[in-house]
Amino acid sequence: MKGFEKYRRQYFMPPKPCLEWTKKEYIEEAPIWCSVDLRDGNQSLIIPMSLEEKLEFFKLLVAVGFKEIEVGFPAASQTEFDFVRTLIEEDLIPDDVTIQVLTQAREHIIKRTFEAVKGAKRENVIVHLYNSTSKAQREQVFRKSKEEIKQIAVDGARLLQELSERDGGGYRFEYSPESFTGTEVEYALEVCNAVLDVWKPTADHKVIINLPVTVEMSMPHVYASQIEYMCKHMKDREHVVISLHPHNDRGCGVADSELGVLAGADRIEGTLFGNGERTGNVDIITLAMNMYSMGVDPQLDFSDMPHIVDVYEQVTRMKVGYRQPYAGQLVFAAFSGSHQDAIAKGMHYRDEQQETQWTVPYLPLDPRDVGRQYETDVIRINSQSGKGGVAYMLEEYYGYELPVDMREGIGYFMKGISDAQHRELLPNEVRDLFEKEYRNVNTPYAMEDFHFAREGGDFICTLRVVTDGERKNIVGSGNGRLDAVSNALRNNTNVQFDIMDYKEHALTKGSTSKAVSYVKIKDCRGLDQWGVGIHDDIITSSVMALFSALNRALAQRRAQEGKG
Numbered sequence: 001m002k003g004f005e006k007y008r009r010q011y012f013m014p015p016k017p018c019l020e021w022t023k024k025e026y027i028e029e030a031p032i033w034c035s036v037d038l039r040d041g042n043q044s045l046i047i048p049m050s051l052e053e054k055l056e057f058f059k060l061l062v063a064v065g066f067k068e069i070e071v072g073f074p075a076a077s078q079t080e081f082d083f084v085r086t087l088i089e090e091d092l093i094p095d096d097v098t099i100q101v102l103t104q105a106r107e108h109i110i111k112r113t114f115e116a117v118k119g120a121k122r123e124n125v126i127v128h129l130y131n132s133t134s135k136a137q138r139e140q141v142f143r144k145s146k147e148e149i150k151q152i153a154v155d156g157a158r159l160l161q162e163l164s165e166r167d168g169g170g171y172r173f174e175y176s177p178e179s180f181t182g183t184e185v186e187y188a189l190e191v192c193n194a195v196l197d198v199w200k201p202t203a204d205h206k207v208i209i210n211l212p213v214t215v216e217m218s219m220p221h222v223y224a225s226q227i228e229y230m231c232k233h234m235k236d237r238e239h240v241v242i243s244l245h246p247h248n249d250r251g252c253g254v255a256d257s258e259l260g261v262l263a264g265a266d267r268i269e270g271t272l273f274g275n276g277e278r279t280g281n282v283d284i285i286t287l288a289m290n291m292y293s294m295g296v297d298p299q300l301d302f303s304d305m306p307h308i309v310d311v312y313e314q315v316t317r318m319k320v321g322y323r324q325p326y327a328g329q330l331v332f333a334a335f336s337g338s339h340q341d342a343i344a345k346g347m348h349y350r351d352e353q354q355e356t357q358w359t360v361p362y363l364p365l366d367p368r369d370v371g372r373q374y375e376t377d378v379i380r381i382n383s384q385s386g387k388g389g390v391a392y393m394l395e396e397y398y399g400y401e402l403p404v405d406m407r408e409g410i411g412y413f414m415k416g417i418s419d420a421q422h423r424e425l426l427p428n429e430v431r432d433l434f435e436k437e438y439r440n441v442n443t444p445y446a447m448e449d450f451h452f453a454r455e456g457g458d459f460i461c462t463l464r465v466v467t468d469g470e471r472k473n474i475v476g477s478g479n480g481r482l483d484a485v486s487n488a489l490r491n492n493t494n495v496q497f498d499i500m501d502y503k504e505h506a507l508t509k510g511s512t513s514k515a516v517s518y519v520k521i522k523d524c525r526g527l528d529q530w531g532v533g534i535h536d537d538i539i540t541s542s543v544m545a546l547f548s549a550l551n552r553a554l555a556q557r558r559a560q561e562g563k564g
Contacts, residue, residue: 010136011218012184014229021224021263027291030299032241032267033284034068035061038083039102041275043073045316053315054083055092060311061272062097065300070100070128070269074116075109084116093124100126100174105156114163122170126208129156133191134179134214150191153177157198173199174208176245181217185226193235201239209234210269212245213256215278220252224259231264243267246282248274253282258290272312273320273327289326293365302326305370332367332377335424337386337411340379344392347374381430383419387411390430398431399508403501403518406530410434438532441548443555444468445493450543452481459484467493482519485543495550497521500528502545504538519545523553 038057042049049057054072061069071087072080084101087093099120103113110129117125131152132141138149157175164171175195177188192209201207211230213223223246231242242265246256257268274283285308288298302308305327309320322330334340339362346360358366367377375397379389387407394400394410402410417433418425425433448464448471458477461484465474476488486499501520515538520530531548535541 018225018228024262034269036070037271039070041271044277073102075112102128105131126172128174130176132178134182157195176210179214208241210243216249220255224263227260228263245269248279286325333380341388381425441551496524515541517542517545521549529553
């Protein structure tokens with residue numbers, strides 16, 4: 001690909017190695033979560049959310065369990081300002097939820113921001129101050145020196161302090177050196193420490209220092225090393241909450257966040273489904289569910305993922321991708337035959353072993369934990385599917401326990417239909433196709449009635465059979481009931497076959513009083529044919545299964561002869 005020569009690495013490594021984070025295996029406890037859906041996510045929309053839509057989204061975020069929510073940039077528009085005022089004046093902020101408002105380090109914007117939050121419980125408000133510190137922004141946008149840029153941050157911090165004290169104090173503060181990832185790490189530390197010198201955090205009044213990946217410029221391990229350096233050298237570290245705000249320009253937002261927390265960060269700012277400018281913010285759902293799947297409580301509730309998706313899509317007019325981790329329509333779906341077989345066996349293993357730990361192959365998470373259903377979201381049937389998937393679907397959803405030897409033929413039967421129609425087969429369609437092809441097939445031979453008698457050690461069976469509109473009684477004997485029926489058919493028709501296998505069980509899904517039987521015969525061509533019978537009486541179901549197998553063999557033979 002031409003043109004790569006014009007690009008160079010724009011990030012800065014710490015002045016000395018910072019690799020303590022590499023010794024940690026996983027995130028052991030949830031960070032503080034802050035949703036920025038209503039600010040960063042909203043400003044990235046083609047049509048920003050209305051006041052009513054922002055209120056609906058705010059309620060969803062509260063229900064999910066967010067305790068810190070950045071609700072907007074009040075000075076950016078009247079809608080933003082009005083939304084903050086509505087939350088406060090209508091007392092919509094729960095006592096355990098803190099709202100956060102964003103402001104540039106510019107005097108008139110800071111003052112407008114304080115007007116927006118007036119009247120709120122001050123301990124439940126975070127005023128988030130930022131200015132850009134990156135080398136590119138300093139040189140190209142602001143054309144200011146390092147000292148001048150640092151002074152902007154310090155002046156902004158002082159104004160926040162002054163306006164807070166004028167209003168009685170108690171507001172919480174956050175500072176972001178915007179474009180941190182393009183800032184020399186030692187200089188970013190210098191600016192943050194200068195801000196801390198103004199705010200003087202304490203154990204009772206901690207300050208948030210947010211280190212944003214405004215533009216993703218490096219591999220995640222570089223960001224982790226930058227975060228570790230900042231955590232080790234920041235003033236008053238014990239009174240500072242280190243926050244991350246990763247964007248996803250390189251597609252590594254989740255990795256940046258996870259490694260950043262391992263490196264010492266305490267807090268994550270992100271959005272649901274990764275919404276945000278350019279390629280978006282880090283997806284908090286993915287982060288939280290990654291922890292959940294490792295056996296760690298994320299302190300957020302995504303157990304009704306379909307509802308969350310619905311609200312999100314409604315208010316943002318965005319769509320959640322089919323393969324979006326944990327939330328997309330197809331993230332648990334298995335179409336591949338080998339995947340379906342492994343999942344089916346894994347699910348059976350759980351039942352057999354009464355397993356409490358989730359270890360099912362190909363499913364890192366139990367779909368039901370996020371409000372999804374096995375019936376519609378896991379085993380899906382199309383031309384790529386195999387015998388295991390069809391068998392699992394018929395068993396789990398409809399109660400059929402197919403004999404092992406029967407599954408391959410049914411699998412190819414369903415694959416063929418899906419391939420010809422070039423579409424997925426829904427569960428009810430799979431059931432209907434299976435039953436039409438295999439169950440109680442009564443053409444060309446229909447069994448009207450039968451009864452058995454004993455003569456010595458044998459069973460005598462009298463069958464009333466209808467074929468081609470003609471009704472007649474036939475008789476056969478055998479050492480068992482099914483053997484007697486098969487002999488009656490062999491001796492009184494031009495059909496030759498041998499019974500090769502037989503299985504029966506109660507149909508446990510939907511119709512618990514019925515019995516289902518499976519019979520395999522080898523026809524005169526040497527081909528195996530299966531039939532299924534269902535009836536209230538187990539003997540009747542077995543006779544019907546034999547008739548089904550025989551009729552399927554005859555239908556296939558006639559079709560073959562017709563082609564010949």
